[in-house]
Amino acid sequence: MNVDQMGIPIAGIFGAMIGSFLNVLILRLPRDESVVFPGSHCPRCQTPIAWHDNVPVISWLLLGGKCRHCRERISIQYPIIELTTAALWAGAVWHYGANLTGLTAAAFGTLLLGIAVTDARHYLIPDEYTLGGLVLGLLLALRGGWSGLLQAVIGAVTGFVILYVVAVAGEKVFRKEAMGGGDIKMMAMVGAFVGWRGVLLTIFGGSLLGTIVFVPLSLKQKRLVPFGIFLAAAAALTFVFGDTVLRWYIDWVLGG
Numbered sequence: 001m002n003v004d005q006m007g008i009p010i011a012g013i014f015g016a017m018i019g020s021f022l023n024v025l026i027l028r029l030p031r032d033e034s035v036v037f038p039g040s041h042c043p044r045c046q047t048p049i050a051w052h053d054n055v056p057v058i059s060w061l062l063l064g065g066k067c068r069h070c071r072e073r074i075s076i077q078y079p080i081i082e083l084t085t086a087a088l089w090a091g092a093v094w095h096y097g098a099n100l101t102g103l104t105a106a107a108f109g110t111l112l113l114g115i116a117v118t119d120a121r122h123y124l125i126p127d128e129y130t131l132g133g134l135v136l137g138l139l140l141a142l143r144g145g146w147s148g149l150l151q152a153v154i155g156a157v158t159g160f161v162i163l164y165v166v167a168v169a170g171e172k173v174f175r176k177e178a179m180g181g182g183d184i185k186m187m188a189m190v191g192a193f194v195g196w197r198g199v200l201l202t203i204f205g206g207s208l209l210g211t212i213v214f215v216p217l218s219l220k221q222k223r224l225v226p227f228g229i230f231l232a233a234a235a236a237l238t239f240v241f242g243d244t245v246l247r248w249y250i251d252w253v254l255g256g
């Protein structure tokens with residue numbers, strides 16, 4: 001086994017712990033609560049959860065998805081988020097190797113997962129993911145030197161400006177807020193990770209996914225669109241497949 005292969009299970013375990021923290025963020029950020037204090041406790045009996053009852057996935061299974069003290073049900077969302085994040089981190093190291101690109105992929109995927117789940121549940125995208133993620137994305141872009149950082153800055157500005165213009169135009173046309181500030185900040189963060197071409201691809205893909213999935217649904221239910229979910233899915237696809245798609249587009253559609 002070489003370093004990269006050994007790194008896969010280690011990244012998976014680390015990812016599960018990150019996922020456990022992501023659960024705390026998903027629960028507390030929309031309520032503006034501290035994500036550090038108090039420590040995890042049962043929402044019903046308030047008993048603090050001991051470290052051995054807080055092991056990602058395993059504790060939930062051992063306790064049968066219930067609080068040890070009052071038997072209150074603990075949502076299956078917790079182990080699902082932990083497993084998904086573990087898979088993201090292991091997958092990133094498997095695909096990109098145990099290096100800064102692997103770390104970047106894993107961090108980006110984690111941010112997008114947090115955004116998608118929070119937007120789906122609360123119709124909002126907390127600044128911690130978008131502005132915090134923007135700073136993280138710019139720092140990680142330094143792995144490509146100053147030109148890497150420059151690309152990330154251009155990507156962030158592109159994402160911000162396009163969504164800002166769409167939001168202003170949408171307000172003029174529909175006479176109400178068509179797109180939230182969270183989406184605008186989110187696309188600045190996404191741009192820092194995927195560059196300006198990636199931003200265009202993400203917006204195109206997100207709109208396509210949103211239209212296919214949501215238009216039939218919204219005609220029936222008339223509810224708000226958590227557009228961040230579709231942007232998050234498109235951003236993840238762009239990070240992994242964006243270069244391939246753009247190369248194909250340039251070669252075949254523009255004729256080289």
Ligand SMILES: [Zn+2]
Pocket residue numbers: 042043044045046047067068069070071072
């Ligand atoms: Zn309890």
